[in-house]
Amino acid sequence: MTSAPALPSRSTTLQQKWQRLIQTRLWQMDIHRSAWIAPTALIDRTWPKGIHIAAGCVIDHQAVVLTHDMTRGVYLDTRIGEGTRIGARTIIMPGVTIGANCIIEPGSVVNRDVPDGSHMMGNPAKPVAA
Template identity: 60%
Template sequence: MRRFFWGSKVARTAWIHPTASVDRTFPGGIEIGDSVWIGPFAMVLSHDMARGVYRSTRIGARTVIGARAVIMPGATIGDDCVIEPGAVVSSDVPNGSHASGNPARVRKGTS
C-alpha cells in the first residue's frame, strides 16, 4: 500500500497498516524487507529527538510486527521474526525469533 517514505527503503511486498506510523523525521534510516507485515498502530522509529539520536532501523524479510508494537531507533530485526502486539523493541532481534514485552525479550525460534 505505502511504498515510498521520503527516502526509506520499503520492499514492494511489505504491507503496512494505514494506522501504523513510520518515522518521517529520519526516513532514510528505515529499511523494511520483503513480505513484512506491520500491524495497526505499530510504530517504527529511527530517531529520538529528546536524546538527539538518529539511527538506522531495519526489519528483515517475512517478519510480523504486531499491533501497537514499537520498534525503537537503531534496532535490527532479523528475517522470519514475530514481534508480539505491544512489544517495545530497543535491541536487536536475531533471525527466526519471537519477541514480546516491554522491553522486548527474545525467545528463539518458537513456532
C-alpha cells in the first residue's frame, strides 16, 4: 500500500478556529488539533459525539461527514484515520471507518469501511486501479 502524499501547509482562518472551538468544546466532537477542515465542510451536528477525526486529516470544501440517518433512526460513530485526505464534495455516510493515510477523491460517496492506505473514488467509492 502506498502512503498519502505530503500535503502543502494550509493556513487556518479565524472562522475555522472559531468553528473548531465550538465543535470540540460545545458539541464535544473528537477532532485532533492538527486536522484541517475547510470552513464550508459540513460536519454532522445531529449526533456530534459520533465524529472522530484523527491527526493530520484534511477535509476539503463542501465535504459532508455524517453520523446519523433519520430515515432509519441510525446514529453511528464515523471515524477518519490519521493523515487521510477527504476531497471536496465527498459524502461520508454514518458508521463508516476510514483508515489511516487514505485518499478519497472529490465527489465520492463512501458507504463502507475503507482500509488503511486506500485510494478511493466514485459513487459508491471503490478502490482506484493502479
